[in-house]
Amino acid sequence: MSQSFDYRFSDPIPASAGVGLKAEHFAEIIDSRPSIGWFEIHAENYMGEGGPPHHYLTRIRDDYPLSVHGVGLSIGANGPLDKEHLAALKMVCERYEPALVSEHLAWSTHDGIYLNDLLPVPYNEETLGYVADHIDEVQEVLGRRILLENPSTYLEFEGSDMSEIEFLSGIVKRTGCGLLFDVNNVHVSATNHGYDAAGYIDAFPATHVGEIHLGGYSPDEGDDGEPLLIDSHGSAVSKAVWDLYTRAIGRCGPTPTLIEWDNDVPAWNMLLDEARRADRIIATQTSEHAVIV
Amino acid sequence: MLSLSETQTAFAAAVLDADRPVPAGITSYMRALPEKRFNVYRNNIYASLIDVLEGRFPVVARLVGEEFFRATAKAYVSNQPPVSPVLMRYGATFAAFLDGFEPVADLPYVGDVARLEWAWNAAYHAADAEAVSIDELSDVPADQADALQFTLHPSLHIVCSLWPIVTILAANSGEEEPEPIDASAGGEDALVVRPALSVEVRRLPDGGAAFIGSIARGATIGEAADVAIEASDGFDLQANLTGLIQSGAIAAIRMS
Numbered sequence: 012m013s014q015s016f017d018y019r020f021s022d023p024i025p026a027s028a029g030v031g032l033k034a035e036h037f038a039e040i041i042d043s044r045p046s047i048g049w050f051e052i053h054a055e056n057y058m059g060e061g062g063p064p065h066h067y068l069t070r071i072r073d074d075y076p077l078s079v080h081g082v083g084l085s086i087g088a089n090g091p092l093d094k095e096h097l098a099a100l101k102m103v104c105e106r107y108e109p110a111l112v113s114e115h116l117a118w119s120t121h122d123g124i125y126l127n128d129l130l131p132v133p134y135n136e137e138t139l140g141y142v143a144d145h146i147d148e149v150q151e152v153l154g155r156r157i158l159l160e161n162p163s164t165y166l167e168f169e170g171s172d173m174s175e176i177e178f179l180s181g182i183v184k185r186t187g188c189g190l191l192f193d194v195n196n197v198h199v200s201a202t203n204h205g206y207d208a209a210g211y212i213d214a215f216p217a218t219h220v221g222e223i224h225l226g227g228y229s230p231d232e233g234d235d236g237e238p239l240l241i242d243s244h245g246s247a248v249s250k251a252v253w254d255l256y257t258r259a260i261g262r263c264g265p266t267p268t269l270i271e272w273d274n275d276v277p278a279w280n281m282l283l284d285e286a287r288r289a290d291r292i293i294a295t296q297t298s299e300h301a302v303i304v
Numbered sequence: 305m306l307s308l309s310e311t312q313t314a315f316a317a318a319v320l321d322a323d324r325p326v327p328a329g330i331t332s333y334m335r336a337l338p339e340k341r342f343n344v345y346r347n348n349i350y351a352s353l354i355d356v357l358e359g360r361f362p363v364v365a366r367l368v369g370e371e372f373f374r375a376t377a378k379a380y381v382s383n384q385p386p387v388s389p390v391l392m393r394y395g396a397t398f399a400a401f402l403d404g405f406e407p408v409a410d411l412p413y414v415g416d417v418a419r420l421e422w423a424w425n426a427a428y429h430a431a432d433a434e435a436v437s438i439d440e441l442s443d444v445p446a447d448q449a450d451a452l453q454f455t456l457h458p459s460l461h462i463v464c465s466l467w468p469i470v471t472i473l474a475a476n477s478g479e480e481e482p483e484p485i486d487a488s489a490g491g492e493d494a495l496v497v498r499p500a501l502s503v504e505v506r507r508l509p510d511g512g513a514a515f516i517g518s519i520a521r522g523a524t525i526g527e528a529a530d531v532a533i534e535a536s537d538g539f540d541l542q543a544n545l546t547g548l549i550q551s552g553a554i555a556a557i558r559m560s
Contacts, residue, residue, distance in 0.1 A: 059430075061432035062459075099390070121315075122316065125387060126385070141308060167333070168329055170311065204332070204333055231344070233332065233341055234340045
């Protein structure tokens with residue numbers, strides 16, 4: 012029997028802060044080899060045949076664990092998954108051997124058109140069936156468990172008859188997938204729909220969380236002047252979200268935590284500062300856990 | 305209750321078309337059919353795709369001005385939204401769209417400038433290959449050169465134009481305000497190739513495009529030179545061969 016041990020698969024994402032990898036920072040990361048736990052990429056940015064993206068990612072992957080985050084599978088669509096796109100995701104995973112793979116509870120493709128956003132779904136049994144079947148298919152093709160991310164949403168559906176947490180829990184039960192707990196999305200959605208974010212954090216199925224996301228939002232107003240937060244990933248993590256994060260880490264324990272900053276990308280050091288702040292919160296919780304034990 | 309299929313069909317149609325009402329079944333804790341909330345999705349989709357196009361066609365944007373570019377890109381997104389979530393492939397038909405877009409009719413070169421910027425993007429993401437060095441060509445005995453066949457680099461693209469597109473691209477790629485360019489000064493053919501990490505754009509000499517096109521179709525160097533001379537009296541075989549190799553445009557050399 013041949014030995015099929017692969018070192019890189021045994022190289023997990025540590026329970027510490029990571030940063031979303033942006034092309035603007037490729038050279039600086041390779042030159043300075045910063046002390047950071049891991050990186051996350053958007054899978055779709057590495058679906059070209061060659062060129063600088065693959066060149067730099069290959070070198071960065073040699074030095075750091077990696078998480079692959081898909082944005083285009085349209086898991087919440089009622090139509091079939093795009094087989095070609097799923098195959099492309101599988102290629103990215105085979106090439107870079109990520110320790111985590113995640114996607115969104117959202118849809119973005121309809122009748123062959125790609126609507127470049129993460130669109131919301133009604134929470135009911137019918138949607139749950141589609142989403143669960145799609146996750147089963149993704150996990151079977153990739154040969155691994157994936158994490159599903161709770162969305163930020165701006166509106167609701169009359170056709171919803173369960174809560175987001177009931178829906179996500181149902182998906183986990185049906186498919187065995189894990190959850191990507193986006194704490195900024197919790198704050199955005201709770202504000203946008205008038206519910207209590209802390210209560211959502213407390214009710215979230217914490218034992219299934221494999222990763223946490225933190226990012227920035229921008230404030231806006233709804234139709235009647237009510238607060239409406241936009242999940243823009245273009246600024247620092249807010250005070251409110253850091254507080255919710257502390258609460259989430261208290262429930263989940265030390266968990267790999269990503270700083271997402273995709274638009275108006277800042278200097279590398281600013282991202283690193285955000286990551287250090289997440290690491291300090293994880294460390295506080297770790298020591299509290301230690302005291303309890 | 306609406307099925308998921310009905311919900312998404314109505315959502316998709318309305319999210320791309322601001323003239324349609326908010327679809328039935330959409331609500332919020334404040335009111336039913338919340339238009340501002342629905343508009344967040346409309347805006348996210350259009351703004352993000354217009355940003356993609358502005359990043360991909362920066363010289364076209366500079367030539368027409370940012371505000372005009374964004375309006376043009378919006379018309380393109382509405383007319384030809386992406387068909388793949390891999391957005392590095394979006395914009396392949398933007399040049400053809402500009403050719404037929406009446407508001408830019410007085411800037412007849414922008415379509416070809418967009419073709420050149422698209423070729424740059426395609427070369428950037430193309431498969432990697434090592435380019436052959438000039439030494440490999442020097443090793444071939446002179447009397448056998450005509451029988452050689454070249455494999456072109458996978459990132460190579462040729463863009464032919466009746467307008468001076470390489471000059472326009474070069475003049476509008478820097479920080480400074482460019483010197484005025486005489487758009488009617490004559491056409492230029494561009495060679496776009498990425499031999500390593502950087503995409504190179506060069507102006508091809510007379511007959512160069514015909515020569516490379518013929519090589520791409522599998523002709524020997526001798527056959528391709530005949531085609532190039534037919535296309536242009538001024539074709540210089542030695543200069544074209546050396547230029548091609550020095551550009552990193554050749555991935556392999558073999559005897560036919």
